[in-house]
Every structure is written in C-alpha cells, then in structure tokens.
Amino acid sequence: MKYAIGVDIGGNKTKYALLRDWKVVSRLSDITPKKKGDLIKVIKDDISKLISFPKSQLIGIGFGIPGPLDKKRRLILNPPNVKALSNVHLSEIMEREFKIRTKMENDVNCFTLAETLMGAAKGFDKVIGLTFGTGIGGGIVIDKKIYIGAFGGAGEFGHMSIKFDGRKCRCGNIGCFEEYASEKFIWRESGVSPKELEEKVKKGNKKAKKIYQDYGQNIGVGVSNLINILDPEVVVLGGGIAKAGSLILKPIKKEVDKRVLLTHSKKSVKIKLSKLSDFAGAVGAALLLK
Amino acid sequence: MKYAIGVDIGGNKTKYALLRDWKVVSRLSDITPKKKGDLIKVIKDDISKLISFPKSQLIGIGFGIPGPLDKKRRLILNPPNVKALSNVHLSEIMEREFKIRTKMENDVNCFTLAETLMGAAKGFDKVIGLTFGTGIGGGIVIDKKIYIGAFGGAGEFGHMSIKFDGRKCRCGNIGCFEEYASEKFIWRESGVSPKELEEKVKKGNKKAKKIYQDYGQNIGVGVSNLINILDPEVVVLGGGIAKAGSLILKPIKKEVDKRVLLTHSKKSVKIKLSKLSDFAGAVGAALLLK
Numbered sequence: 001m002k003y004a005i006g007v008d009i010g011g012n013k014t015k016y017a018l019l020r021d022w023k024v025v026s027r028l029s030d031i032t033p034k035k036k037g038d039l040i041k042v043i044k045d046d047i048s049k050l051i052s053f054p055k056s057q058l059i060g061i062g063f064g065i066p067g068p069l070d071k072k073r074r075l076i077l078n079p080p081n082v083k084a085l086s087n088v089h090l091s092e093i094m095e096r097e098f099k100i101r102t103k104m105e106n107d108v109n110c111f112t113l114a115e116t117l118m119g120a121a122k123g124f125d126k127v128i129g130l131t132f133g134t135g136i137g138g139g140i141v142i143d144k145k146i147y148i149g150a151f152g153g154a155g156e157f158g159h160m161s162i163k164f165d166g167r168k169c170r171c172g173n174i175g176c177f178e179e180y181a182s183e184k185f186i187w188r189e190s191g192v193s194p195k196e197l198e199e200k201v202k203k204g205n206k207k208a209k210k211i212y213q214d215y216g217q218n219i220g221v222g223v224s225n226l227i228n229i230l231d232p233e234v235v236v237l238g239g240g241i242a243k244a245g246s247l248i249l250k251p252i253k254k255e256v257d258k259r260v261l262l263t264h265s266k267k268s269v270k271i272k273l274s275k276l277s278d279f280a281g282a283v284g285a286a287l288l289l290k
Numbered sequence: 291m292k293y294a295i296g297v298d299i300g301g302n303k304t305k306y307a308l309l310r311d312w313k314v315v316s317r318l319s320d321i322t323p324k325k326k327g328d329l330i331k332v333i334k335d336d337i338s339k340l341i342s343f344p345k346s347q348l349i350g351i352g353f354g355i356p357g358p359l360d361k362k363r364r365l366i367l368n369p370p371n372v373k374a375l376s377n378v379h380l381s382e383i384m385e386r387e388f389k390i391r392t393k394m395e396n397d398v399n400c401f402t403l404a405e406t407l408m409g410a411a412k413g414f415d416k417v418i419g420l421t422f423g424t425g426i427g428g429g430i431v432i433d434k435k436i437y438i439g440a441f442g443g444a445g446e447f448g449h450m451s452i453k454f455d456g457r458k459c460r461c462g463n464i465g466c467f468e469e470y471a472s473e474k475f476i477w478r479e480s481g482v483s484p485k486e487l488e489e490k491v492k493k494g495n496k497k498a499k500k501i502y503q504d505y506g507q508n509i510g511v512g513v514s515n516l517i518n519i520l521d522p523e524v525v526v527l528g529g530g531i532a533k534a535g536s537l538i539l540k541p542i543k544k545e546v547d548k549r550v551l552l553t554h555s556k557k558s559v560k561i562k563l564s565k566l567s568d569f570a571g572a573v574g575a576a577l578l579l580k
Contacts, residue, residue: 068552126440138519142437149521150416150559153552156518161511161549163465164453173549175453175511221451221465228446229428229519231439259451259463262358262443269440 003057005050006286007043008064008107008279011081011134014043017282018050022290024118026050027279036084044097060100062285063090064107066137071152074104081134103288108155109146110284111238111274112139117287119275121234128232130157130223131274132239136178140230158182162221180218183240186211194240201247213251220255227260227269238274249273293347295340296576297333298354298397298569301371301424304333307572308340312580314408316340317569326374334387350390352575353380354397356427361442364394371424393578398445399436400574401528401564402429407577409565411524418522420447420513422529426468430520448472452511470508473530476501484530491537503541510545517550517559528564539563 001020008015009032018026030046033039051058067079074092076085091102105113112121112129121127121141129139138157140147148154161175169176179185186194189211200208223235241248253271260266276283291310298305299322308316320336323329341348357369364382366375381392395403402411402419411417411431419429428447430437438444451465459466469475476484479501490498513525531538543561550556566573 070554124440140519149555150414150523151521151552151555153517153550153555154519154521156521156551159518159549159551160450160515161453162451164455171549171551225450225515226519227443228449229430229444229516231441231444231446233440259449259461260443261446261449261461262441264360265439265441265443 001053001057002059003053004059004286004289005047005061006064006110006282006284006288007047007061008110008281008285009043009082009085010066010107010281014046015279015282016046016050017279017286019283019286022287024279024283027282029278032082032084034084036088039082039084040088040090040093043094047094047098058098058100060102060289061094061098062103062105062110062288063094064110064281064285065090065104066107069104069106069152071104071148076104101289103285105146105285105288106137106139106155107281107285108137109139109148110282110288111137111280112141112236112284113146113287114276114280114284115236115238115274116141116144117290118283119280120236120272124233126230126232127234127236128226128230129236129238132181132219132237132241133183136182136222157222157226160222160225162218162225177218177222181215181222185215185218189214194244198244198247212247216248216251217255219248220252221259223252223271224256224259227256227265231262231265232269234270234272236272236274238277238280242274242277245273291343291347292349293343294349294576294579295337295351296354296400296572296574296578297337297351298400298571298575299329299333299372299375300356300397300571304336305569305572306336306340307569307576309573309576312577314569314573317572319568322372322374324374326378329372329374330378330380330383333384337384337388348388348390350392350579351384351388352393352395352400352578353384354400354571354575355380355394356397359394359396359442361394361438366394391579393575395436395575395578396427396429396445397571397575398427399429399438400572400578401427401570402431402526402574403436403577404566404570404574405526405528405564406431406434407580408573409570410526410562414523416520416522417524417526418516418520419526419528422472422509422527422531424473426472426512447512447516450512450515452508452515467512471505471512475505475508479504488534488537502537506538506541507545509538510542511549513542513561514546514549517546517555521552521555522559524560524562526562526564528567528570532564532567535563
C-alpha cells in the first residue's frame, strides 16, 4: 500500500487529505495561523497526525499554495492571502522534517488536477478549472497534466480583461474578470454575502434575482473567453458558487451558448460544478505525487 | 531530397510555398477565384507548376483554410472569407488529383506553426500567434505542435470579450477583441486604411497618433489576456501590422507591462512581429506534413 498526503493552505483554513493507493481515506481541516513559526508548527503536527501507518509506505507530501511560486528555486514568493508564507522554502522545511519528497503547486492547479483525475471532469483530457472567492483562481489540465506555461504563470484568469466600466482592480488595471465575477461583485451590488443573496433569490426577491443573474452572466463572459481560446471538454467551477447548483449554472450556460463561436465546441463543452468541493485542493496536492 | 507543398487560401489571394528538406525553395501567389470550380482548377494548376521534380520526392500537400473545419470528416465548413470552399472536401479532391497525402488546418494555426519552426519564435516551446486583418485569427503551438483543443476550436481569440462599449460584433455579441483590435477599428476611428494611418502618424499628425496608440493599447489588452491565461514564451503578431514595426510594438508592450500579473512572465515574454510575413501561412501548411 502507498500513501500520499496533500495539504491545501488557504487564507483562513488549511485542508489535509490522505490518499491510500490514490483513493481518499482521510481528511482534516485546521486553522491557518497568521505567524510563520506557528503555521509551520501546525502543518508539521497535522501531517504527523495523519501518518498512522508505517512511514516507509508514504511516498510524499504535496502542497497547494495560494499565490505565486518560484518553481525553480522551490520558493513561495508573496501570497497575498497567506502572508506568513512569503519567501518561505516550505518544501525544504518539510522534506527535512519528514525525510520524504515533497511537491508544491498553485492551489487552483491542484483543484483542477483533482477534479480531472477524480471529480467532475474525470475521464477528460482538456480541462479548465476556476475557483470563485474573494478572487478568482484558474487552472489548466491537458492530457492529465497541469499546464503551467513557460514561466509557471498560466491560469491567471482573474486578471483577464472582460469589460471596462472604469472600475479598478487591486492589480491596478481596469476590466478584470475578478471585479465582475468574484464574490466581490456580490458584496458590492447587494451588500450581502453570496449565501444570503442566494437565500433571497430562492425566496423570489426580484432585485436579488437580477444581481445573481448579472453575476452568472459575468462568469459566463469569462468562461466563454476561455472556451474560445482553449476549447476544453470540461470547465469545472469551484469555490462558494459550487453549492449554488443550477441557480448559477443556468445564466452561465446561457452566456456560453451566446458567446462560444465554434458550434461543435458550444454543443460539446460541459460546464460542471466541483465534485470534490472543499477538499479538492488538498486531494490535488496529494495527486502531484502521482 | 524530400519536397512538401503548402497552400494558404485567403479571401483574395492564394499563396503557395515549396519546401525542399523543410527549407523554402519556391513561392507563388495567385488570385482566389470566387467560384468553386474555378478555385479548384487554379489550385490544381498552381500546384502542378510547382512540381518540377520527380513526383516520387513529394511527400504531401498541406492546406491552410480561413475558417471552421470538421477535422474528423476532413470537410471545410463555411469560411466567411472564402465562400467557394463551403462544404468542400478539398483534401480528398487533391489526394485524388495528385495521388499524395494531404493535410488541412486553420490558416492561423499554420501561420503560428511556421513562425515557431522557422520564424520569429524559432526555438521556443510555447508560442501564441495572432493575425490582424479584417478579423483576428489565433493559433497556439505547444512543444512544436499545434494545439487545436478538444473539438478543433482553440485559438478563437478574436471573439474573446475584452471591453464593452455597446458595439456589436458580427458574431452578435458585444465586447469582442476583433471590434477593438482588427483593422476595422482603424477604419472606423480614422476613416482611412491602416497604411494611410501609419503614414499620418509618421508625419506627426496628432489625431492619427492618438488613434494608433489606442489601437496598440487595445491589441495589448487582448495579448495580455492571452499571456495571463497561457503564459507563452513568445507572442507573434502577423497580418498588416507586422509591417508597422516599433510604431505598433511600443503601445502593445506598454499595455502588456501593465497587465500581465506574474512578474517573471512579464519580464520574460517576447512580443515579436512575424518574420515569414505574407507566406507564413503557406510555409506552415507545408510544415503540417513534418
């Protein structure tokens, strides 16, 4: 039997997945401490908790990181959501601790890999993944492998320009997808959380319905861009909206139907919600060892 | 010695390239007749003219087509710029005529392949190609192979949405890259041809300069989207603007510098003008046989 551990370090929570022969056998969720020393200690402790088998059967530990990595130097640069990891050689620290090989990858790349190998896009060769939260993350998996681009920067979907209304993104530019399709949009337009807005929509509130529809349409514009550019078989959507079901899928699909140029692609492409949900990133981090 | 012939069928002109041992040894340009029968006759005649060597040395003929193909059925669907080719089994017709294998591919995919193997992006593994004319064409070459996507539809860059100002594209949607970065933009804003506008800019005309700068900026927005999504090593720009040199490259690079998120990608990516120019498509069509 072979074990692999995946760790998905998020802004508030860190998720862990233990895989035995590439099947999920255990999950764990813990806080993400704000200080570097605390964070590293918590991760070491949590990983140790998961190792309840002969250590010789562990083949490695994968880490999903929310932000830019210098893959050559195996260094985490400056993830805005987990500042404690800035300039940290996490891979090396953990290799020294557990005497085992480690891998590190962008968290949404891990998400997309997990959904491709075990989730909503299982069996498909050309998959795009997006996660929607305070920002938008993106991943591309081609022929079961993460496509990282030439310099490790592929998948920055959140900062593609989709429309201009003068609104400035945190990156300094205008028009960014993130401004119109991350949860920021919902807060800005409705003043309530995505979950509260969903409740209002389900109760038939007209204003809420309009905002939710605009939101879905905006997502659809960005997703259509990606389909026109990359022509995938499946687009997997994760993050908060993955729980909204057809409520969000309907306006997205409507926009995709309007905007994807090639008839054959439009008819064939599947827009799906995440199947692995909150643990997709951790599972994908473990699958990096495959 | 091995020969390959490439044919690039454009709206007005058809270009031919003869390659000997994968080097260009001959070029030919002819009109594209408007009627199907005439077009096929002209292509047959022109190919015959190029075969001035023992026919056993010809390994095949490649065709670059401006528009949607059904690759499984090897059928040209409905290219808006060459209506005479609608529903034509060009590959089969030419195989019957010349008793040799043929290949067929989107013309901008051929352009990008040629620039990657022999032109501006020679030696690079992740390349994006764009051609600017009355529309915008796109191609992606990864590891020296054309990336066509799951259903043959990848590279429809012209219809990604980049900004909205209510202007409708011929596809029926608003915001399309093509509306802001094809030559249509220049005609619309200046009332003159791209070449005339360039002349005015060179003479120091302020209004012309502003339009040209906006044009470059618009191209830059779309190119930045593609870099944020695909993280290529090189972006090759072809079509009319390939002759404008630094005049157009400067505003494009300025926008890319503002909009590409990952510092490493921004510093490393190269934006280049086509080196093979008008015959890139034909050369790339021949390279399909490689």
